[in-house]
Amino acid sequence: MTSVLFTAFTTRPDAVALATHAIATLKQRGITSDFCALDDVSVAVCDAATLVVSLGGDGTFLRSARLAHAAGSRVLAVNLGRVGFLLDVAAHDVVKRITEALGTNDAVDRLALDVLMPDGASVFALNEVVVERSAPGHMVHVTTFIDDNEFLTYSADGVMVATPTGSTGYSFSAGGPMVSAELQLLVVTPIAPHFTIDRSIVVGPRSTVRLQMSTKPALVVADSLVVGTLSADQSVTVRRSQTPVRVVRSTGFDMGSRLRASLRQGHA
Numbered sequence: 184m185t186s187v188l189f190t191a192f193t194t195r196p197d198a199v200a201l202a203t204h205a206i207a208t209l210k211q212r213g214i215t216s217d218f219c220a221l222d223d224v225s226v227a228v229c230d231a232a233t234l235v236v237s238l239g240g241d242g243t244f245l246r247s248a249r250l251a252h253a254a255g256s257r258v259l260a261v262n263l264g265r266v267g268f269l270l271d272v273a274a275h276d277v278v279k280r281i282t283e284a285l286g287t288n289d290a291v292d293r294l295a296l297d298v299l300m301p302d303g304a305s306v307f308a309l310n311e312v313v314v315e316r317s318a319p320g321h322m323v324h325v326t327t328f329i330d331d332n333e334f335l336t337y338s339a340d341g342v343m344v345a346t347p348t349g350s351t352g353y354s355f356s357a358g359g360p361m362v363s364a365e366l367q368l369l370v371v372t373p374i375a376p377h378f379t380i381d382r383s384i385v386v387g388p389r390s391t392v393r394l395q396m397s398t399k400p401a402l403v404v405a406d407s408l409v410v411g412t413l414s415a416d417q418s419v420t421v422r423r424s425q426t427p428v429r430v431v432r433s434t435g436f437d438m439g440s441r442l443r444a445s446l447r448q449g450h451a
Contacts, residue, residue, distance in 0.1 A: 187216035187281055188229045188256075190247040191238040194222075198238035198263055201274055205236075208278050214285065221246045231255035234284055234431075236277070239263050241352070245406045248295075248309045248428045257290045259431040284431045292427035294346045294367055294388065299420040300403065300411050308405035309428055310349030312421055314394045314413065315341030315374065317402045322377055324397035328418075330390050339376040341401070344369055344392050344421040348428075353407075359383045369423070392421045 187209060191198035199218070206216045217228075221243065229235060229250070235258040237247035244260045251258040259280060261272045272280045298306040306312070316323050326336040345354035350362040350370055359372040360383060367388035373381060386392065395418040403411040403419055413419065 186214055186232070186285065187234045187236060188219050189216065189236045189238055190219045190221055190250065191243060192222055193220045195239055195243075195263065198243070201238055201261075201263070201277065205277055205281070209281065212282070214282075219250070221250075229254045229256050234259060234281065236281060237261060238274075238277075242407065245309055248293075248430075249307055249406075252295060252307060252309070252424075252426060252428050255426070255429075257284070257288075257429040257431055259284055280431075289432050290429035291365065291432050293348050293364060293430050295424040295426070295428050296344065296346060296369075296405075297422050297424040298403070298405060298410070299422075301413065301417045301419070302411075304411075306403075306405050306410045307424065308349075309346065310352055310406045311343045311345035311354055312406075312419070313341050313343040313353070313374070313404045314396070314401050314419060315404060317400050317412065321399060323399055323401045325401075326395040326397065327371060327384075328393040328395065329384075329386055331393070334384070335380060336397075337373040337376050337380065338378060339373040341374040342394055343372050343374060344394070345372065346370075349406075354383075360385070367423070369421070388423045390422075393418050394421070 189202035202218045209216045233256045235247055235251040235256045237244045238261050248258055261277050263274055296308040296312055298312045314325055322338050324338050325342045327334045347362040347364045347366045354370055354372055355361055357372050357374045359370050369386050371384040396413045396415055398415050401413045402409055
């Protein structure tokens, strides 16, 4: 089985070139590695012993994390973007960090989401799941239930449930709090609510959140991918996945400096 699996989109020639160089370098050190094009993950072969190395931006990492989660693999996030809230490793350090990671099984467990669709299908998300309007100019009416107890009904562009990892992205842009990635909790945030209730709700990791539609249809979006639709009166149930995403631990990641850089570049 491949020890290291590099993942990237083929539309990123810099990522493909870095993977090619790293594969050759690792081979000289007796380490087997391969490349997986995220444009076609059907050819990916990995198991729990494989180190998945994501080459790109946050979107690449989210797609790579989905692959690693399914296999029980660890994932190492290499930053080829500008800011990369989720990414720890610089491109020039990739071989060094891979070698270090292969010498230990150390990883940080990131809480992931298990989203139960109306048809019984289960969908994975690392950042967030959103129930949002399916047509421009129309808001949705979403009733939230926490552990089957009715909570609040929102009239808004949508409602999202985010993880601590996802709290730095869409959730933060929608007014949610920035949460340390090591915490175990869920953040429920309305998107552009049409009334005065615009605050986030933070619930514990054992809580189940259900988002119930009222009279209008909606889209279900997980980590920026449309994964389904909801008709009137249908709902999705969101809970913590029993299997976390195992991210290789970094000692050089500073969320404060990453946030300041993002604000300077107008990303947040």
